[in-house]
Amino acid sequence: MKMKKAVSSLLIASALIFSVSTAFAASGSSLFNSEGCIACHTINGEGGSVGPDLSHVGSKRSLSWLKTQIADPDSHFAAGSTVNINGKSYMAIMPAHKHMPASELNALANYLETLK
Numbered sequence: 001m002k003m004k005k006a007v008s009s010l011l012i013a014s015a016l017i018f019s020v021s022t023a024f025a026a027s028g029s030s031l032f033n034s035e036g037c038i039a040c041h042t043i044n045g046e047g048g049s050v051g052p053d054l055s056h057v058g059s060k061r062s063l064s065w066l067k068t069q070i071a072d073p074d075s076h077f078a079a080g081s082t083v084n085i086n087g088k089s090y091m092a093i094m095p096a097h098k099h100m101p102a103s104e105l106n107a108l109a110n111y112l113e114t115l116k
Helices: 002-034 063-071 102-113
Strands: 082-085 088-091
């Protein structure tokens, strides 16, 4: 009986985690559009070309790296420098979102991390 309860609790916890990460991804996708990221970055063939294609960024970058890149991109790439990503050159001009609420930063970064 204890094993049945433990398995049931584990299934419920897994479902809640999946629901929360799905909600983050949905709101993160909306933020990607509303914050203007789509004007410079492409995801699955849609968006701008000023910045790198982010269609598979989640398989290349950690969640922590993504959060830092959104909040303080100069910590990774000096502003105005040329950055080579996937064989293409880009000028590092991404705006910092240092004042983005933590909930939005987490949602956006979690969404990008799901792009594998």
